[in-house]
Amino acid sequence: MKLLRVLALISFSVLGALSSALAAGSILSGPMLGYRAHREIFLWLEAKDAQQVTLDFWLTGKPETKRSITQPAPTPTPAGGQIFHFRPGLLEPGAEYEYTLSLDGVKQDFPFPTRFKTHPLWEWRTPAPDFSFLFGTCAYFNEPAHDRPGAGYGRTLETFRLMGESGADFMLWGGDNWYYREVDFDSTSGLWYRAQVTRREPALQKLFATMPQYAVWDDHDYGENDANKSYELKDEALRVFQAYWGNPSSGEADNPGIYTKFRWSDATFFLMDNRWHRDGDHLDAAAAAGRKTQYGARQLDWLKQGLLAAQENKNCNFKFIVTGGQVVTDFAGASQSFAYYPEERAELLQFIARHRITGVIFLSGDVHFTELARRKISDTQWVYELTSSPLSSGVSRQNVTEHAADPYRVPGTQVQDQNFCQVRIAGPKEAREVIITSIDKQGAVRFTHKIPLSELQ
Numbered sequence: 001m002k003l004l005r006v007l008a009l010i011s012f013s014v015l016g017a018l019s020s021a022l023a024a025g026s027i028l029s030g031p032m033l034g035y036r037a038h039r040e041i042f043l044w045l046e047a048k049d050a051q052q053v054t055l056d057f058w059l060t061g062k063p064e065t066k067r068s069i070t071q072p073a074p075t076p077t078p079a080g081g082q083i084f085h086f087r088p089g090l091l092e093p094g095a096e097y098e099y100t101l102s103l104d105g106v107k108q109d110f111p112f113p114t115r116f117k118t119h120p121l122w123e124w125r126t127p128a129p130d131f132s133f134l135f136g137t138c139a140y141f142n143e144p145a146h147d148r149p150g151a152g153y154g155r156t157l158e159t160f161r162l163m164g165e166s167g168a169d170f171m172l173w174g175g176d177n178w179y180y181r182e183v184d185f186d187s188t189s190g191l192w193y194r195a196q197v198t199r200r201e202p203a204l205q206k207l208f209a210t211m212p213q214y215a216v217w218d219d220h221d222y223g224e225n226d227a228n229k230s231y232e233l234k235d236e237a238l239r240v241f242q243a244y245w246g247n248p249s250s251g252e253a254d255n256p257g258i259y260t261k262f263r264w265s266d267a268t269f270f271l272m273d274n275r276w277h278r279d280g281d282h283l284d285a286a287a288a289a290g291r292k293t294q295y296g297a298r299q300l301d302w303l304k305q306g307l308l309a310a311q312e313n314k315n316c317n318f319k320f321i322v323t324g325g326q327v328v329t330d331f332a333g334a335s336q337s338f339a340y341y342p343e344e345r346a347e348l349l350q351f352i353a354r355h356r357i358t359g360v361i362f363l364s365g366d367v368h369f370t371e372l373a374r375r376k377i378s379d380t381q382w383v384y385e386l387t388s389s390p391l392s393s394g395v396s397r398q399n400v401t402e403h404a405a406d407p408y409r410v411p412g413t414q415v416q417d418q419n420f421c422q423v424r425i426a427g428p429k430e431a432r433e434v435i436i437t438s439i440d441k442q443g444a445v446r447f448t449h450k451i452p453l454s455e456l457q
Contacts, residue, residue, distance in 0.1 A: 024104040025050025025073070028081050029199040031101060031114065032208035034246015035262060036170070038093040038119040041212075042246035043086040046199065047073070050103045055086050057099035060115065079192035083243050094120030112206045119264075123315050127429050128266035134163050134211075136420035137174040137218070137324075137365025138390030141201050146183045153179075156418045157203040158441040159391050163420055164206035170264065171211055173245075174365040174388065175218025175274075175324035185224045188236050195221075195244045214271060215245045217258060218324030218366055219336070222275040226336060229278050238276070247271065255298045261306055266432070267318035267359075267425060268310040270303055274324040281340040293344050294325075300344065307357045317432055317453055318359040318425060327362045328373045328385040328408050335367045353378040359456045361434065365389040368396035370415040370438050372449055373408040384451055386436055388421040413438070415446045427453075 034042030277296030
């Protein structure tokens, strides 16, 4: 009788374990690293049919320091996914951590190392650390059932593999990070579906897991083509963006949007929202009483104040302004550049010149080719703009238009192929420089250009 009870208990335990395993949820995509700070990081995951997810993390080589965070599964999105945001805090500065993820008690395995780092506390102690980041825009992934007829607009996945193996410190997505189709942007469920199906792309998973990801949006991951502030589902589009990305913040309490900023070594990055408050490109400026805008007055003031604060920070040499459309060029044409908003552009560039904001480089996309441009904004001051596009979508052929003779383009820097840019900030304190390299889908270097900090003074 005693033996039967023991066997029954064993059978019950085995069946319970099997039942638990069968009931365990599954990962749809991720993990993805988001923002990084001195004492905190962001970790993202999307699952399906999970009850809970546990994050275990510890200092590399010191398993005795292990800590755990368990989150119950949130309500599924309209696309059926469960999105988890982890923010482990009070971490050691300048440290590396290893981590594991378990869904409903089942540890998950990944084909890449699962680690994260924190910012080193270098300020007022050592020279600014050298670092590099990736930048690109226009990531299109084919889905024949919902794409327009004809050849797929997505042309390669190799750029993402190369980016995941680049060894860069972080990735900056400059807009059109996915493409809403006609079947998507007229419904809430369509918006969530497109974000989910794009995030699940296998070619992205190593890139997401091996370095922090930051993002802004442009029209195609905000709404329909050329969408402005009138887009009827923009509140939902904002919720989708906030769910799928891990920026440190998003707009202000009384001024919605995706704009935010972060610091990395001796650089401050301003991530701008060129859609939420945007007037139509062809709005007559007089009808707008001189306030035709991409950013809106509040966001533009936020940028100005942030630039002043960065300029006063003795540990900040570079100010990168990340925005969906081109700023420096006067060409408009099929692109949605700041040339359509001349008053707002003049106000921003004059502010930079008047207050001697040094180290300014704009980062933009949208146009489906890559180029480096520079523009003189005062007798002695220049600003640069790196446009990087496309990551995987089709390529523009605007070289046969007047844009081919753009006077602001740095000669030899136009690339009309799928590519991404790697930007490195390096050098001693008095000789810091920005090294920009464009790398195409074959892994070939298309151009390298150095900008000494002295040129940005």
